[in-house]
Amino acid sequence: MRISVAMATRDGARFLEKQLASLAAQTRRPDELVVSDDASTDGTVAILERFADRAPFPVRMVQNPEPLGVIGNFERVIRLADGDVIALCDQDDEWLPEKLATLERLFNEDVARTFIFTDANLMNENGSLIRSRLWMATMTGGQRKQVETDPWSVLLRRNVVTGATVAFRAELKTVGLPIPLDADLLHDGWLALVAAGTGGVLAHPEPLVTYRLHAGQHTGLGKVVSSPPQSFSERSEAFARSANRFKLLQTRLSVAGISHDDPKITEIEAFLAHQTVRGTLSPNRLARLSGIFREVLSGRYHRFANGWLSVGKDLFQ
Secondary structure (H helix, E strand, C coil): CCEEEEEEECCCHHHHHHHHHHHHCCCCCCCEEEEEECCCCCCHHHHHHHHHHHCCCCEEEEECCCCCHHHHHHHHHHHHCCCCEEEEECCCCEECCCHHHHHHHHHHHCCCCCEEEEEEEEECCCCCEEEEEHHHHHCCHHHHHHHHHCHHHHHHHCCCCCHHHCEEECCHHHHHCCCCHHHCCCHHHHHHHHHHHHCCEEEEEEEEEEEECCCCCCCCCCCCCCCCCCCHHHHHHHHHHHHHHHHHHHHHHHHCCCCCCCHHHHHHHHHHHHHHHHHCCCCCHHHHHHHHHHHHHHCHHHHHCCCHHHHHHHHHC
16 A cells, blocks of 8 residues: 655645654655645745655655645645555644554555544644544534444534545545535545545544644634624525535536435435525525424434524524
């Protein structure tokens, strides 16, 4: 098994050297490090060039003359990686020494596994560990249990995958790429959905990365995000984006040879029906009742949303 580490960088000089040192300290070294730099203007490229001169494994780097953005930059480096397994790598974290050895073991245990994501330790920008872990910050207790046994059902409802913890077999590129910009998902969430739809996702509960929280993050827990949609027009747009995402997924699963009567395709269709009802509810509360009642009877509020909490929001928001 050849393992490629695929790193995307953008003005990451502040923390990059520590991340590179953690790659060099792996008990199972990568077969290559491939880096796509997104038009950095700080010392990122110089740090990478110095590391390439002394690294105990091959390092290949490309530079984008104009920024491609997070999704485009990761897609480029994923395409360039030629390993059997590709481990995604952010510029500001630190890997535990046994990360690649553990991933190799987990992939070898089951040839049907195509995609693995893990929990992570958390640290602040100064490198001090935070008591909480990544999964505790991004999933409820029930979701953490469920994602280990049925990741598909969790990913249908929301993305819980953090790219810094992801590794996948190279064959996923055939179905997962290109990453659709109108899927309203980053690269990690989209690849996780495709992998879950085709089978073979493993949610590994042990941390293999120490994930850094800092104000300069481009995405992730340290990034300030906007509030959830409040108005009915914003709400409808959000449900429309979600529906479009799963229509795109249907198309990719068809390309992968998943038949129309496969249970996952049937579930996607039920999910789309639920999103359509919720996205077209009337601003008039009385007029909403019949649609909400039908969805309650169908059980789809509990399958695809947050159960009675979502019912309450739809009734009173």
